[in-house]
Every structure is written in C-alpha cells, then in structure tokens.
Amino acid sequence: MQRYWRVLRLFWTTAIAAEMEYRLNFVISALSSGGNLGGSLFGLFLFYRTGYTFQHWSWEEALLVLGIFTLLQGISSTLLVPNLNRIVTQVQEGTLDFVLLKPISSQFWLSTRAISPWGIPDVLAGIAVIAYAGNHLGIGLRAYLFGLLPLLCGVLSLYSLWFMLGATSIWFVKIYNVTEVLRGLLDAGRFPIVAYPAAYRFFFTFVIPVVFLTTVPAEAMLDRISGGWLLATVALAIALLYLSHQFWQFALRFYTSASS
Numbered sequence: 679m680q681r682y683w684r685v686l687r688l689f690w691t692t693a694i695a696a697e698m699e700y701r702l703n704f705v706i707s708a709l710s711s712g713g714n715l716g717g718s719l720f721g722l723f724l725f726y727r728t729g730y731t732f733q734h735w736s737w738e739e740a741l742l743v744l745g746i747f748t749l750l751q752g753i754s755s756t757l758l759v760p761n762l763n764r765i766v767t768q769v770q771e772g773t774l775d776f777v778l779l780k781p782i783s784s785q786f787w788l789s790t791r792a793i794s795p796w797g798i799p800d801v802l803a804g805i806a807v808i809a810y811a812g813n814h815l816g817i818g819l820r821a822y823l824f825g826l827l828p829l830l831c832g833v834l835s836l837y838s839l840w841f842m843l844g845a846t847s848i849w850f851v852k853i854y855n856v857t858e859v860l861r862g863l864l865d866a867g868r869f870p871i872v873a874y875p876a877a878y879r880f881f882f883t884f885v886i887p888v889v890f891l892t893t894v895p896a897e898a899m900l901d902r903i904s905g906g907w908l909l910a911t912v913a914l915a916i917a918l919l920y921l922s923h924q925f926w927q928f929a930l931r932f933y934t935s936a937s938s
Contacts, residue, residue, distance in 0.1 A: 685782060686790055693760075693792045703796055711752075711799035715807070718744055718868055725873075733872045740870055741811035743896045746829065747868040749804025750891060753833055755797025758840055761789050765844035775935050785926050789841065808899075817899055825899035828908060831915035832891040836864070838918035839886075845922075845929040860886075867892040890914055 697703070722744055726737050735743075765788055768774040777784050812822065843860060863886050871879055871893045882888040890911050897903040 682782065682786065685786075689791050690793045694795060697793075697795055704799075707796035708799040711803055714751075714800075715748055715803050718748070722869070732870050735870045735872060738811045738814045739896070739900060741807060742815070742899060743870050743892050744868055745804050745807030745809075745811055746892045746895050747804070748800055748807060749829075750832065750836065750867070752797045752800025752802075752804055754836065755800055756794055757790075757797075758837060759797075760792035760794040762837075762840045762844045764788075764792070765841075766847040769847045769933075772935070774933065778930070778933075784930075785841070785923060788844075789837070812899070815900070821899045821901055824901070825895045828890070828898045828903075828911045829895040831911045832895060834915040835887060835890055835918050838915075838922040841922045842925050845926050848929045848933050864888060864891065870896070887914060 722740055725732070726740070731737070732740060765774075768777060768788070774784075777787050780787060811817075839860065863882075866874070866878075866882055867888045871882060871889045874882065879889075883890075894903060894907055894911050898908065
C-alpha cells in the first residue's frame with residue numbers, strides 16, 4: 679500500500695504541475711460551473727414556482743439533491759474524466775502496452791494517473807448548495823457524516839460503471855458516444871427520483887443506478903433512509919467495484935497490443 683500511495687502522490691503532483699501551466703482554464707471552468715449550476719437551479723425552480731412539489735420533497739430538500747449532484751459532477755471532472763476517457767486513446771494509440779508493462783496494477787494506473795483541478799469549482803458549488811439547503815433544513819454535523827457513506831458508495835459505483843464502459847474499447851475502440859450517453863443518463867440525478875414516472879424510477883434504480891448516486895445520500899442526510907437501502911448502496915458499490923476489476927481482467931485477454 680505504501681508503494682501505491684507514493685505512486686499516487688507522484689501522479690497527482692506532476693499532473694497538477696502540468697495543469698497549472700494553463701491557469702486561465704480555472705477561470706473558464708469557474709464560469710462554466712456557475713452557468714451549469716444556474717441552469718440547474720432554474721430548471722428546479724420551474725417545478726416549484728407555482729407551489730408544486732415533488733412528493734415528500736420540499737424546495738430545500740430538492741436543493742440538497744441538486745447540491746449532491748453538483749458535488750459528484752465536480753468529483754467526476756476532477757478524478758474520473760481525466761483518466762477514464764483516456765482509456766479509449768490508450769487502446770487506439772497502442773500506449774496501453776506501456777501501462778501493462780509497469781510493475782503496478784494497470785487498473786490503478788489508468789484510474790489515477792491524472793487529476794484535473796478544473797472540477798474544483800463544481801465541488802465548491804455543490805458543497806455551498808448542500809450547506810445552504812442543510813442550514814434551512816436544520817441538518818447537523820452527524821447527519822452530514824451519515825450521508826458520507828452512501829455518497830462515497832455512489833462515487834465508487836459511478837467509477838465502476840465508467841471504467842467498465844472504458845474497458846469495452848478493447849473490442850469496439852471508439853466508444854466516446856457511449857460514455858456521453860452514460861453522462862447524459864446520470865444527469866437525471868439532479869432531481870429526486872420521485873420526479874420521474876414509475877418506469878423511469880425502475881430504470882434509474884435497477885438498470886442505471888442513478889438513485890444511489892444522489893437521492894439515497896440526500897435521504898441519509900435527512901435521516902429518513904431505511905437500513906435496507908443503506909445496505910443495498912454499500913453492496914452495490916462493492917459488487918460493481920469487484921465486477922469492474924474482473925471485467926478488466928477478462929477484457930485484457932482480448933487485447934493484442936499495438937504490435938500484433
């Protein structure tokens with residue numbers, strides 16, 4: 679583990695140093711983050727402006743879900759996008775060969791090699807929205823800490839799904855559109871799951887588990903989640919993480935390298 683921590687520190691130090699050469703990107707990213715958040719708030723406001731509310735979800739509670747969604751979006755932009763979207767390029771250009779030759783786990787290398795500070799504005803915006811909604815709802819520190827577990831599980835589930843999609847590039851090479859479809863589906867997490875018809879709720883629970891990314895952490899912070907849902911969130915994250923590892927090992931059997 680110590681060896682991997684040293685490698686991770688080296689990865690992120692060099693990646694941040696390289697990214698900071700283009701500091702104007704941070705300003706552009708902050709403006710983009712503000713615009714996206716403004717659009718999300720406006721979309722949510724359209725539902726509530728006439729007194730309509732999602733079933734059992736007040737305006738502040740729906741804001742909590744939106745804040746968690748924005749936070750996850752920032753985490754994705756910081757940790758997932760810079761790494762997982764490059765798997766396709768690694769396969770196309772044959773540079774995956776060099777990754778496989780390194781004396782560390784190839785999945786670890788592909789998942790942590792880069793980090794982008796341009797997702798930090800979304801992280802800060804998400805925390806600000808969560809704090810604002812939590813202040814109006816009277817959420818205490820204990821409730822925030824209780825929501826960290828399902829939130830972490832949501833991040834792991836999102837990573838696992840994204841990594842498995844990236845791994846399919848070994849067969850299909852160009853899968854950029856598929857990852858964009860996944861990101862589009864995950865946008866459904868900006869609203870509580872009750873905002874959607876029953877068929878969509880089933881899809882976003884059992885097919886693409888969007889409900890576990892935002893709604894479940896929000897309900898945990900609101901202290902109205904059952905033990906069964908919490909257990910399912912943890913079990914899903916562990917299962918998807920294990921499945922992503924096994925799927926990667928399976929996919930590598932079909933990788934023939936750039937020279938063959």
